[in-house]
Amino acid sequence: MAADHLPITKFEDKIMETVKANPVVVIIGETGSGKSTQLSQILHRRGYTRSGSIAVTQPRRVAAVSVARRVALELGVRLGDEVGYSIRFEDQSSEKTRIKYLTDGCLLREILSNPELNQYSVIILDEAHERSLNTDILLGLMKRLVKMRSSNLKVLITSATLDGVKVSRFFSDCPILNVPGTLFPVEKLYSAKRPASYLESSLQTALDIHIREPPGDVLIFMTGQDDIEKMVAKLEERIGHLEEGSCLDAIVYPLHGSLPPEAQVLVFSPAPPNCRRFIVATNIAETSLTIDGIVYVIDCGYVKQRQYNPTTGIYSLDTVQISRVQADQRAGRAGRTRPGKCYRLYPSSVYLEELLDATVPEILRSSLAGCVLYLKSLDLTDIDILRFDFLDPPSDDSLEDALRQLYLIDAIDENGLITDIGRKMAELPLDPSLSRTLIEANELGCLSQALTVAAMLSVETTFLHNRRKDKDKKRKQPVSDLPNGSGWGDHIQLLQIYENWAEVGYDRNWLIDNDLQVRSMKFAKDIRKQLCQIMQKIAKGAVDVQSNHRHKESRLQYHGLRKALCQGYGNLLAERMIHHNGYRTLGHRSQLVQVHPSSVLESDEDGRLPDYVVYHELVATSRPFMRNVCAVEMAWVMPILKKLEKLDINKLSGGMRANKVPEFNGNPQTESSKNEAPESVMEPDNHDSKIQAARERYLARKGKK
């Protein structure tokens, strides 16, 4: 249990000296340095927990729990006493807790009720290089907090490969400490040129390794489920054709997020003797899951990334080149147990000249409505929210988009000030539209139903069907007899599904029979419970969270619920075109869109879809689609359109536009011909000029250091 062998313990004195003299310290610690488990213990030993406790944030739930367990074990204390953790739905901490591990999202929630975090003497932001949206918000908040609490707060920012200089500069040139890790060397091998098909190329490389290289498992990074399934099949086939006894046995595992947990666990079972394991994975194996025994890594150089375009409101999932940080992270997976090799299926010139230093941070790729609402609810009086000091500031387009959305759903007023409704919304751990829906539903007496819809939409992947590769395409009838939303659309269908499940006593088998994901449905149940509690708290008065079965008729019309949804999704409205079933969005910029073909929204006898709908999100695949739609009435839409007409972005943003700094106009990387991805990979991002522009601004800033 002794941790003396960890490199970081040798640096204890140096770390303490630096922390004592500085309010903020950046610690660069490679994998295996022990920073996640040791740093908190060092500070604890040296008396930093006498006046308060230590918070250590993690971007992932499992990490928060497992690191806390480890530290409790090393200190010989019971988990939840001196050492604890706090994640959504699970608080294992108490009055006694001196070291608390929590997800970055949990710390943001704590800030809502205690903006100065007075209970903590030290805050450690771990794995900051991942640049999760929440960590980025925390970085900005910490910068303010150290100024306010300079006498009694220490902030440590730790990460693996983060650009330490950039973060140090952000925190007024604070010191940077480097702690070496215990990784073994990994030899990098590059392809002479980009392969025509990275799938074929990975396959060939995998077989070469299997035939020529000594024992050791192989981890192959691919972009998505489809490619993984193809790869697994081809690899098994080709290995089957190898001459018997010519090499080791082999076993091939797929690994991606949508596999059921039982299948994911398989990769952690030891290989049979004399057998080489091949693991074909998405970037889930880059950070979330660590597999022992990997000696060879094959890196295709691409990743799927979701991006939001603030001018159209459309999300897209693009296959893009990985960053150098990601490439190094992937390579590092080969050196955990002994020296390894990493086969990069691209030339070294690509690695050196084309790849971005670091992945574009999530904050530059997301809708910021929730983030802006959160910051507004903190009442940071001394600064303008739109000039909030982010490590990588989002574009004006993105911030203005967030303001427009928040205004349309009454979270802020025409001057950009947070409203009472907005404050309540910020308390709810939901997309702003869903928070707004709950508050409206409470007024209209259909909160119970709205809670269910919000919970179901929060988990997303409830359906397993559609995925079935049914060759019988003529069969138009739904495979199961799940409810169909009574024609009103997908929100209502989700409600009905949950209600049916509740009626059979939340029976697991009912879910399996109906091709629903057990894990996500249970998660929805937890979320619903949590939302229920929060609504009871913020609504003050009595809240009706029981189902309202008063009138059979009104239940089938779902009148109140649809009205609440219309109010909540006032920023996500669409109007049907006169002559066909296409829609145009009713927002800042109108967009031609269609109902996603998987929707259960029904047309009338004449084949016409409803005149007005609200949608959960716009997703661009082959075309822009509205995913999860609900029919609403024109009378409910009109007041929202009036609001839209009145909207004045200059007032909303408090004159932000007037003082705008000219945007960067350079164009360092538009030559895309070299960038073309091989077969089965889409054009790497940026058919979209706005996202491209965001990337370029980001690049330009990085280039200026």
Added chain:
DNA sequence: GAGCACTGC
């Protein structure tokens, strides 16, 4: 009439 990288409150 289409197709889903990964997290988190």
